[in-house]
Structures are given as C-alpha cells and as structure tokens.
Amino acid sequence: MKINKKQLNFILLGVLLSLALTIVVASPVNAQDPTPSDDDVNAIAKQLYCPVCENIPLDACGTQACIQWRGIIRDKLAEGWSEKEIKQYFVDQYGDRVLAEPPRRGLNWLVYIVPPIAFLAGAYVLYKGFRTWKAAEDSQGVEKKRNIADMPKEEVDEYILQLEAELKNR
Amino acid sequence: MAADIGYGSLIIAFLASLYGVGAAIYGERGKDNRWVESARKAMLLTFPLLTIAVVSIIYLILTDQFQVNYVAQVSSRNMPLYLKVSALWGSQAGSLVFWSWLLAAFASAVTLRKWDRDRDLLPWVIVVASGTLAFFLFLNVFFENPFTRLWQTAEGVTTAMIAPGNAIPFVPRDGQGLNPLLRHPGMVIHPPTLYLGFVAFIIPYAFAIASLIAGRTDDRWIRVTRKWTLWAWLFLSLGLVLGARWAYDVLGWGGYWGWDPVEISAFMPWLTGTAFLHSVMIQEKRSMFKQWNMVLIILTYDLVIFGTFLTRSGVLSSVHSFAQSAIGPLFFVFIVLTLGGSIGLLMYRWETLKSKNSLSSFFSREALFLLNNLLFVGILVTSFWGVIFPLISEIVTGQKVTVGPPFYERATAPLFGGLMLLMGVAPLSAWGYSSWKTLGRSLWKPFLASLLAVVAVFALGIWEPWYAVIAFWLVGFVITVTVYEFWRGSMSRMRRLGESFFTALWKLVTRYRRRYGGYIIHVSMILMALGIIGIEIFQTETQGTLAQGENLRLGAYTMTYDRLDNFDADNGSRNVARAVVSVSKDGEEVAELYPRRDFYYDSQQPATIPGVHSTLADDFYVILVDWEPVSESGATFKAYHNPLVKWLWIGSWAFLFGIILTAWPEKKEKRGLA
Numbered sequence: 027m028k029i030n031k032k033q034l035n036f037i038l039l040g041v042l043l044s045l046a047l048t049i050v051v052a053s054p055v056n057a058q059d060p061t062p063s064d065d066d067v068n069a070i071a072k073q074l075y076c077p078v079c080e081n082i083p084l085d086a087c088g089t090q091a092c093i094q095w096r097g098i099i100r101d102k103l104a105e106g107w108s109e110k111e112i113k114q115y116f117v118d119q120y121g122d123r124v125l126a127e128p129p130r131r132g133l134n135w136l137v138y139i140v141p142p143i144a145f146l147a148g149a150y151v152l153y154k155g156f157r158t159w160k161a162a163e164d165s166q167g168v169e170k171k172r173n174i175a176d177m178p179k180e181e182v183d184e185y186i187l188q189l190e191a192e193l194k195n196r
Numbered sequence: 197m198a199a200d201i202g203y204g205s206l207i208i209a210f211l212a213s214l215y216g217v218g219a220a221i222y223g224e225r226g227k228d229n230r231w232v233e234s235a236r237k238a239m240l241l242t243f244p245l246l247t248i249a250v251v252s253i254i255y256l257i258l259t260d261q262f263q264v265n266y267v268a269q270v271s272s273r274n275m276p277l278y279l280k281v282s283a284l285w286g287s288q289a290g291s292l293v294f295w296s297w298l299l300a301a302f303a304s305a306v307t308l309r310k311w312d313r314d315r316d317l318l319p320w321v322i323v324v325a326s327g328t329l330a331f332f333l334f335l336n337v338f339f340e341n342p343f344t345r346l347w348q349t350a351e352g353v354t355t356a357m358i359a360p361g362n363a364i365p366f367v368p369r370d371g372q373g374l375n376p377l378l379r380h381p382g383m384v385i386h387p388p389t390l391y392l393g394f395v396a397f398i399i400p401y402a403f404a405i406a407s408l409i410a411g412r413t414d415d416r417w418i419r420v421t422r423k424w425t426l427w428a429w430l431f432l433s434l435g436l437v438l439g440a441r442w443a444y445d446v447l448g449w450g451g452y453w454g455w456d457p458v459e460i461s462a463f464m465p466w467l468t469g470t471a472f473l474h475s476v477m478i479q480e481k482r483s484m485f486k487q488w489n490m491v492l493i494i495l496t497y498d499l500v501i502f503g504t505f506l507t508r509s510g511v512l513s514s515v516h517s518f519a520q521s522a523i524g525p526l527f528f529v530f531i532v533l534t535l536g537g538s539i540g541l542l543m544y545r546w547e548t549l550k551s552k553n554s555l556s557s558f559f560s561r562e563a564l565f566l567l568n569n570l571l572f573v574g575i576l577v578t579s580f581w582g583v584i585f586p587l588i589s590e591i592v593t594g595q596k597v598t599v600g601p602p603f604y605e606r607a608t609a610p611l612f613g614g615l616m617l618l619m620g621v622a623p624l625s626a627w628g629y630s631s632w633k634t635l636g637r638s639l640w641k642p643f644l645a646s647l648l649a650v651v652a653v654f655a656l657g658i659w660e661p662w663y664a665v666i667a668f669w670l671v672g673f674v675i676t677v678t679v680y681e682f683w684r685g686s687m688s689r690m691r692r693l694g695e696s697f698f699t700a701l702w703k704l705v706t707r708y709r710r711r712y713g714g715y716i717i718h719v720s721m722i723l724m725a726l727g728i729i730g731i732e733i734f735q736t737e738t739q740g741t742l743a744q745g746e747n748l749r750l751g752a753y754t755m756t757y758d759r760l761d762n763f764d765a766d767n768g769s770r771n772v773a774r775a776v777v778s779v780s781k782d783g784e785e786v787a788e789l790y791p792r793r794d795f796y797y798d799s800q801q802p803a804t805i806p807g808v809h810s811t812l813a814d815d816f817y818v819i820l821v822d823w824e825p826v827s828e829s830g831a832t833f834k835a836y837h838n839p840l841v842k843w844l845w846i847g848s849w850a851f852l853f854g855i856i857l858t859a860w861p862e863k864k865e866k867r868g869l870a
Contacts, residue, residue, distance in 0.1 A: 063739075063740075064738075064739035064740055064741070064832070064834075065737075065738050065739055065740075068737070068739055068834075075598045075600065077596075081454060081456045081457070081598075081600070082449075082454075083449070083600070085449075086447075086448070086449035086450075088802065088804070121595060121596065122595060122596075122597050122598075123586075123595075123596040123597050123598050124598070125597075125598060126598060126600035126601065126602050126603075127598070127599065127600060127602050127603050128585070128589065128597040128598070128599065132593070133588075133589060133592055133593055134589070134597060136585070136588075137581065137582070137585045137597075137599060137603065138603075140577075140581050141574070141577055141578040141581055141607050142607075144574070144577045144581075145570075145574040145577065145578075145611075148570050148573060148574065149570060152566060152567070152570055155566075156555060156558055156563065156566075159554040159555035160554070160555055160556070160557075160558070
C-alpha cells in the first residue's frame, strides 16, 4: 500500500501524540480508574472521522492512525475527560473535518438550510402550479364540481368505476 | 500483441463512434438516408470492436501478463478465475472500457429495432448514443488506457504504449492483486449490474433528446423506451441492493449503507429515474408535464455520467484530487455541455410541449404523483448538496468538512416517510378526479386496519422512539392498502365476470402487469423499509476482548469464544485468522459462527469477514476486530444486534419478482391500467 506524504505526516503526528500522551498518562497523578471499556471508546469513536480514511468512522477503521486515535480516546476517558472535550480536542488538532457533520456556524449553515429551503421552494412552485392548473380547469368547466353528498356512493367512487370500466373494455 | 489488438480496436471504435455522430447529422441535414444508414452501421460496429477490447483485457489478465500496467494493478497469479475476470472492472481504466462495451451493446440493440414509425428519431438517437460513447472512448484512448505497458528506463519504471527510447520491458514477478474488499461474489456482480442500470438509462435519454431535436411533441419516445427504462431501473436498483449486501457481508462495520459519496452517486440517478417512472404515467394518461419528464430524464442522464465518474475516481475527496485527476475536468466539461445543451434544447421547445389539459383536483392521482416527484427530488437535492458541500467549503474557506450519515439520515428520513405515505394514499386516488371526500371514503377502511400494526408494535413493547412507531404504522398502512387493492380488483372481476377469486386474482395480475407489478414493487420497497427501520433505529452493539471460553452478551444473545484457527489458504495467497464462536439466545445454543480476518499477501491488505446468524426477527453479527490484539489466548470481538435486517434482502427478492413481472415483454402491446 502506497503512503503519500500527507498520510505519512499524519501517521507521524499520531505516533508523536500518542508518545506524548503515554508520558502524560503514565504519570501517577493523572492515572484514574476504572479503565474505559471498548464500548465507551467506540461510542465516541463512531462520531469521529480521521482525515486519512475517507468516510470510515473511527470505530470501524483498521489503520494504525485510527488505532492510535482510539487509544487517545481511551486515555482521555481514563483521565476523566467528557465526550464533548474529547471531540473538541480532535477538532483543535485536525480541524472540523473530524466531526461527522459540519459544526453549525458560518458557511456551514448552508449545508443545513439549503435542502429545506430548496424543498419548500419546490413545494411552493408545485402549489402555485396546482392553483393555476386548477383555475384553468375550473374556468374551462371541463369537470364541474359535483355535490358529492347527492350522488350514489358507487358512482362517487371513481376508482371502482374506472376499474370496472377498464375490466369491461378489456 | 493482445494489448496492441485491444488498443487498436479501442481507437477504431472511438473513430467509428465519432464517424457515427458526423454521418448521422450530415445524413439528416441533407435528407440523405444512406448517410444515416452508414451511421447506424458505424454504431453497430462499435460493439464487436469493444468486445475485442474487453476480451483482450481479460486475456491479458488470465495469462498473467504483468508487463501491462493494468494487469499488474488489478490481478495476481494466485487469484481464482472468476476474480481475474471481474478484475476487468477492478479499476478505472478497465471499468471505463467495460462501461463503453455495455453502452455499445445497448445502442446496437436499439439501432436494430424497427424504426418505421420513428424514422425521424433514428439519426438523433445515434448522435446521442454515439456521442456519449465517443466521450468515454476518448477518455480510454488518451487518458485511461488499460493497455499501457511498464518500461524500465534509466530514470526508473514508466508506463507507455510504445517503448520509450532506451527502455526495456519491465515485467513484475507478480501483480498487486485485486483490492481484498473487492474479492467477494457480491463485488463480482454488483458493478456490472450497476453499470447496466447506468448505461440503459442513456437509451430513454437519447430518445428524449431525439424527440426534442425532431420537434415531436407526442409521447412516442416514452412509449418506445418504457421497457428500457424499467430494465434500467431494475439493474440500477439491483446494483444498489447488491452493493448494500456486499457492504454488509464484507466491510465489517455492521451496516449496509454509509452515505459515502460513491454510494450516493449511484443512488442519485435512481432517485430521478424512479420519479421519472412515475411521472411518465401522467404524460401517458393525461398528456401533461411533458417538460418535467424531459427535465427528469436529462437529470438522470447527467447523474449517470456523474455517478460513473465518481464510482471509480474518488475525486470528490478533495479539490486537489479533482484538479490532479486527468479525467476529472473532462467529465466536468462533458456534464456541463450535455446538461446545458439538453436544457437549452428543452427551452427551445418549451412552448410546444405545453399541455392543454389541467389538474382537476389536489387529490387526483396525477397530483399525488407530482408530490411523489417533489419528495424524490427533495432527497436528490439533499444528497447532491451533501456530496458537494465539502468541496464548496474547501474552495471558499480552505477548511475541509465531513458531511456524514447523521446529516443525510436526519434530512432524508421525513422525505422517505412522505414517500411511504404516498405509496399508501396514491393507489386509492383516481386519475383526473378525486376529492378529499372520495379519497377519504376509499382510505378509511385500510387506515383503520393499518392501526393494527401500531397495536402490534405496542404489544411488542415498542413505545419509543415515536418516529419508529410512525414508521411501523406506515409499513402496515402501505401493506394494507396494497392488499386491499388486490382484493378490490379481484372482487370487481368476480362480480363482473363470475370468476373464482383465484382466477380473478391471477388474471388481474397477469393482464394488468404494470399496475399490479407496480404494487408488488411497492410492497417490496416497504419490506426493505422494514429492514432499514430495524437496523437504523434499533441496532445495538458491544465490543470486548475475550479469553477462550469467555462470553460477550448483547441483548438476548450470548457469544462464547471457543478458539482461533490461523492458516494459509488459496495456495498460500492469503492468511486466514478464523475465530470459532458459539452463539446462544436466551440460554439456548443457536449457531456457531466463524468471523475471520483475511490478510492478502499480494496486496498486503486485510479484509474483515463477519459471522452472521440471521433470522426473520434479527441478525447477530460478529466481527473479529482485526485492529485489536488477536492471539490464541484472547481476541477482540465486536458484536451487532441488527433487528429485522433480513427483510431488506427479502424485499429485494420481492422487488426483483415485481419488476420482472412488470417489465417482461408482452405478446401484444396493450394499454393497461396504471
């Protein structure tokens, strides 16, 4: 497997970080128990994405870099860090891309508001279209409004009529 | 030699497709049918030429000719035959040739049909199909040539078709082998199926554009391509499902769909294609929305091109990789040109495509179909936006961001829910006229019956989350309405024709295949939805490192780690670390599973294959976590409990049945109910 420069830098950074952390964690002052379980680690890891392994959440990724990241999460948990603090730690180190979703600020808002706005705009266009088509229909008098309450039930049920008519004309 | 023959045939096919475009236009303009006929023959010629190219690649792979760069990249001596053949589409260059070959096959088949009634469309169909083919072959001939060889020069190893000065052939002792993740039967059939779907959608597009150019305003192009569209949709859907199954079986993250850009790129043409399949019915029934159908098929075509581009190139990962990719900008230009050209053409014909008919009611079938289109396009916009936003962010702020599953799930779930609701409501509305009262009268019985689903869900102790209860109700509602539809149709025949129930049902389904095949497809989608609801909302997981004989519990399941076998397989080409775990449910042993980790020596890459105990109620899915310590004494396992997921695969089979029933050629063209 070829490793490009970017990946190499990232791996080196990960190794250095974990070395640094080992030193920090190894000091008795910071050591806390109980040891976090794999599930505790994965609960946070599945919300993070490393910059090298595109689109693979950290809990499902098998690269060395991701092993180290999970190690960091475990260590931070052992130190008593909260989930939010740990996520922020990775954001500070590697940028917003480690999060599963862009943080809601600045340009990133666009990712959240464009789809609903586009959908509502589409719905509005469709509604206006309906009104126009309906108005055209009403003015042409092609289908006069019917007083449904006055009509026999079978006849009102257009579906049955159509189904039976088509069966008849088979 | 085989490489030269293959490359030569690629070049000739490229020239033939260019000639086809030119000859068709020239013949049409000069009203000289001989040129159009010549263009048709050129189109037909591309298929045998590309067959030669495809056979050449396969031959080179099967005979281990590693001097050919492509062969060295995707194959190795120890790969079994079926994988060597599938290595044809194992990487970009080969998969583009494969794509072109399928397109040539489809286009040739189309040119062989009877054109008596559509003679005016023929030259333009050739122009579109040949033009598309020429673009892909251009990429192969000049940028992604699968036949380039490896050469040793003073500067090192280089690739070229013809030996550079002072170079000697460089023949690696073995190839790198196919990516281990692709070494799976699912991966053998998933790409061809997906590509068949992609390519087949080019045919209705070609007819649509031909109609626009020829100035035809009737719905002939829709009728001619109806079956093509259905088969395209079948293959595309099947390709997506097979991809999901492969992900579930091989990728080892306990899921089937990760909202990855590559997955989304295959999903987007499916969305517009599905919207198109529904909205063409409005045109057939009421001669309305001709412009909209054109928009949908144009979008589908360009999303197919976009999808083909993304599937293998991975250029969306960053702006830089896009700019560095030789073919990225070319694809971009091609998409802009075809989209711009098609929309321009549509604008030019806009007025002539206007319909005299109008909508009589917000609750008519056609109005609900338009709502369905709105929802599909809504999911498309969300997906497309999520895929390209990281690029936009990088361009504008220089900051890369990830748009992952939580975004897509939250944004699309209500839209999928809306589609399910429409699947329940629309079949009971009438074409042309339905008021809320008539619709209400048709709906109240199935609605009440569907509440039983909610009662059942509560009885099972599921009270939350609230959206799961609604989702289960929607499943019940659509199934009830669909069953009700079959019953109503059968009863109607029984009353009118005095048939027995089963005869009535049989004749109903076989004679009105489009309508009732469509209903079966609805039910299959709902079964798939059931699986998706189960795994998406109720999946649980746990991970732990076990010594032999130790247990890991998850819900009602307990797995016990029995032992680990480590051995070489397939003539020593891969190392297998295979765990044996016994699984019990509520204290009773139900299965022995073999989660394993394969390590391929040639590519130096691992693959994690889960062990799965699957029932209608749930799957117990175990992975041997290959990135944590594995030894004789202890191993790390990750276990998932995936409720109902089997229904996703059952629904896929039902879907296959429904669509084949709908698309199967009829003896005599009949205008059925829809």
